[in-house]
Structures are given as structure tokens and as C-alpha cells.
Amino acid sequence: MTSPTEKTNLLGLPKAKLEAFFESLGEKRFRATQLLQWMHQRGVDDFDQMTNVSKPLREKLKEVAEVRGPEVIFDETSKDGTRKWVMRMDNGNSVETVLIPDGERGTLCVSSQIGCSLDCTFCSTGKRGFNRNLTAAEIIGQVWVARKAFMPFEPGADRPITNVVMMGMGEPLLNFDNVVDAMNLMMEDLAYGISKRRVTLSTSGVVPALDQLGEVTDVSLAISLHAPNDELRNQLVPLNKKYPIAELLAATRRYLDRLPDKRKATIEYTVIEGVNDQPEHARQLSKVLKGLPCKINLIPFNPFPESDFRRPKLTATRRFQTILNEAGYITTIRTTRGDDIDAACGQLVGRVEDRTRRSQRYIQVQQVTP
Ligand code: SAH
Ligand code: SF4
Numbered sequence: 001m002t003s004p005t006e007k008t009n010l011l012g013l014p015k016a017k018l019e020a021f022f023e024s025l026g027e028k029r030f031r032a033t034q035l036l037q038w039m040h041q042r043g044v045d046d047f048d049q050m051t052n053v054s055k056p057l058r059e060k061l062k063e064v065a066e067v068r069g070p071e072v073i074f075d076e077t078s079k080d081g082t083r084k085w086v087m088r089m090d091n092g093n094s095v096e097t098v099l100i101p102d103g104e105r106g107t108l109c110v111s112s113q114i115g116c117s118l119d120c121t122f123c124s125t126g127k128r129g130f131n132r133n134l135t136a137a138e139i140i141g142q143v144w145v146a147r148k149a150f151m152p153f154e155p156g157a158d159r160p161i162t163n164v165v166m167m168g169m170g171e172p173l174l175n176f177d178n179v180v181d182a183m184n185l186m187m188e189d190l191a192y193g194i195s196k197r198r199v200t201l202s203t204s205g206v207v208p209a210l211d212q213l214g215e216v217t218d219v220s221l222a223i224s225l226h227a228p229n230d231e232l233r234n235q236l237v238p239l240n241k242k243y244p245i246a247e248l249l250a251a252t253r254r255y256l257d258r259l260p261d262k263r264k265a266t267i268e269y270t271v272i273e274g275v276n277d278q279p280e281h282a283r284q285l286s287k288v289l290k291g292l293p294c295k296i297n298l299i300p301f302n303p304f305p306e307s308d309f310r311r312p313k314l315t316a317t318r319r320f321q322t323i324l325n326e327a328g329y330i331t332t333i334r335t336t337r338g339d340d341i342d343a344a345c346g347q348l349v350g351r352v353e354d355r356t357r358r359s360q361r362y363i364q365v366q367q368v369t370p
Pocket of ligand 2: 116117118119123124125126127168169170171204224273
């Protein structure tokens with residue numbers, strides 16, 4: 001995974017890969033257990049502090065490996081307790097990670113890519129274009145930084161991170177292997193020990209990768225639907241032209257059917273005023289989802305400067321919710337958190353140097369079509 005001059009960053013290696021790494025050094029596999037605990041449970045990145053590892057092995061590790069988390073360049077807590085970190089990754093680009101405390105629950109929203117190539121019309125990340133995939137170390141590094149911020153834990157205190165959602169910047173299924181490695185570390189008892197039900201991958205619907213996902217993991221699933229028919233979804237989520245709603249929901253069902261336990265998918269629906277918020281859309285949605293084990297999460301659109309879309313009135317969102325509730329769906333409205341520190345959904349932009357130059361194209365389009 002590295003060139004001869006580069007050191008292996010052990011932070012991103014799930015247990016099996018870390019065991020293979022130690023075997024390649026001629027060491028015993030149980031070293032992986034020790035390293036996982038030092039790195040992830042205790043937040044240690046200095047081999048010299050790993051006191052149950054022999055001195056010669058520590059010296060060897062220093063030559064060929066490193067434990068390197070992302071550099072934190074911004075760390076602020078909102079009035080409502082939401083905490084946001086901006087982390088600088090290797091090529092100078094930054095991504096954002098948000099922790100949303102809610103009673104005993106602490107949900108960490110993690111990014112999978114720098115930018116996103118899918119260009120959904122209502123998403124500021126998409127508008128900034130795509131730069132690159134994050135490595136597994138950079139993805140789990142966000143959890144590592146957030147967890148370290150609460151160390152040492154007070155005895156008996158609530159755990160600060162109980163849930164992780166892959167809902168930050170990027171499309172996780174387009175960075176498949178690294179996201180799977182990072183999610184395995186989230187669920188690993190020797191690392192973060194988060195239950196598979198509480199690790200959620202959110203996708204806009206890369207159907208073949210969703211089927212592949214079911215073969216390698218059993219995390220929870222959130223589907224970014226946003227529209228009840230293909231005509232409208234084609235406009236909001238361009239990927240729908242490749243994988244339309246019926247195919248996406250069939251793949252979602254296949255995924256749920258494979259799970260060893262009974263679980264519902266979360267259907268995410270960003271509600272945009274005058275676009276997808278009419279009672280007719282709610283009725284269509286209730287038909288389209290019929291028979292799928294799911295709950296629906298309505299996300300009022302969060303405006304951002306480059307978008308003409310507007311946030312819906314709360315009454316319109318409530319009316320939408322009532323129709324779905326009456327059709328028998330558990331439906332929640334996501335409250336906006338962390339507004340004062342720009343931590344809300346769709347505002348996780350970071351500073352992206354766009355390899356696709358989409359932001360420039362977008363600005364030009366905006367200028368010619370006022
Ligand atoms: N790419 C993945 C995960 C990241 S986006 C996906 O699309 O599912 C995570 C969620 O943020 C998506 O459901 C998306 O709809 C939502 N989102 C993006 N921009 C938003 C905005 N401006 N307002 C509200 N929600 C937004
Ligand atoms: Fe990418 Fe998700 Fe934003 Fe769409 S909503 S552009 S898939 S990050």
C-alpha cells in the first residue's frame with residue numbers, strides 16, 4: 001500500500017490487515033491487538049508510549065510505519081452543543097466532521113471524499129466538484145480525532161460517540177474499499193466497538209456498489225431519495241438517470257433481506273420549497289415505498305449562497321409528514337443543528353480544490369442565467 005520511501009499509516013488498517021502487516025515483519029499476529037487498543041482506544045500515536053511493545057519492535061515500527069491522524073485546523077462548539085472540526089488532509093484540502101449530541105446519543109457525521117462527483121443540485125459539496133477519495137486512515141482519522149477530544153473519559157460518563165453516519169462530504173459507495181475498512185474499525189471491539197446498527201452508510205444510490213456492500217458488511221443504510229418519481233429525481237440527483245428509483249429501492253430491499261436481523265432503511269428526503277414539498281409528492285412517496293421496511297427522515301433544505309432553492313415553511317414540511325404518518329410510515333423531521341458554526345447538512349463544504357473545475361463552470365452558468 002506504500003512506496004518504499006513512504007511509511008505505512010497503521011491508523012487505517014482494520015484488524016486482518018494489521019495482522020498481515022505484522023506477519024510481513026516476521027512478528028506475531030497478536031501485536032495487532034495491542035496496536036489497535038493503543039491507537040484507537042487510547043488515542044496514542046507515539047510508538048514509544050506503547051509500553052507493552054518491546055523496545056526493538058518499537059524501533060522497527062518507527063522505521064517502517066507511523067500512526068498519523070488528520071491535522072485539526074478548526075474546532076468549535078455551537079451554542080446547541082454541536083461540535084465541528086475542520087481537518088486538513090495530505091494535499092492541503094480540508095474536510096469537515098460534525099458531532100451532534102442528543103441526550104445519551106452522540107452522532108458523528110463523517111466524510112468519505114474530498115468533494116463529490118455526483119453533483120446533486122441541492123448540495124453544496126456537489127457544487128464544489130470532486131478532488132479525491134479519502135484514505136481509510138483519513139476516514140477513521142476523523143473518528144480518532146473526535147474521540148481523542150474527549151479523553152480521558154470520566155468514569156461512568158456517557159460515551160461521546162455512540163453513532164456514526166457516513167453523511168459528511170462525498171459519496172461513500174464511490175470510495176468503497178476505504179469506507180469498508182474504516183467502518184470495520186468503527187465496529188471493531190478492539191477499536192471503537194460501535195454496534196453495526198449504529199454505523200450508517202448514506203448513499204445517493206450507486207446500485208452495483210450497494211449490492212457489493214451487502215456481501216461484505218451489515219451496517220445500517222440510509223438512502224438519499226429526495227423525490228418520489230424519476231422525472232423529478234433525475235433533476236435533483238443526476239445519478240438517477242443511471243440507476244432509477246425502482247432499481248435503487250429493489251437493491252435496498254436486497255440489502256435489508258440479507259441482514260441477519262430485522263432492520264429498516266432510512267429514507268432521506270431533503271424538502272425543497274416548491275420543488276418536492278407538495279402533498280401530491282408525499283402521496284406518491286408513500287406509494288413508491290410501499291412494502292419496504294423503512295423510516296423516513298425529512299431534511300428541510302439548508303440554503304447556501306450558490307443555490308436558488310429555498311427552505312420550506314415548517315407548516316409545509318409538517319403537512320408532508322402528516323400524510324406519510326397517516327399512510328403508516330414513521331417519519332421524522334431533522335432539526336437543523338449547529339447553524340451558528342455552519343455545521344448543518346449540505347454546508348460541509350471544506351475548501352476543495354476542484355479537479356473537475358465544476359465550481360468555476362457553475363459560477364459561469366450562474367452568471368449567464370441570472
Ligand atoms: N453522498 C451521500 C452522503 C453525503 S450527503 C448521500 O448523498 O447520501 C448526506 C445528506 O445530506 C444527503 O441525504 C443529502 O441529501 C443531505 N444534504 C445535502 N445538501 C443538503 C442541503 N443543502 N440541505 C439539506 N440536506 C442536504
Ligand atoms: Fe454527493 Fe451526496 Fe452531495 Fe449528492 S448529496 S452531491 S451524492 S455528497
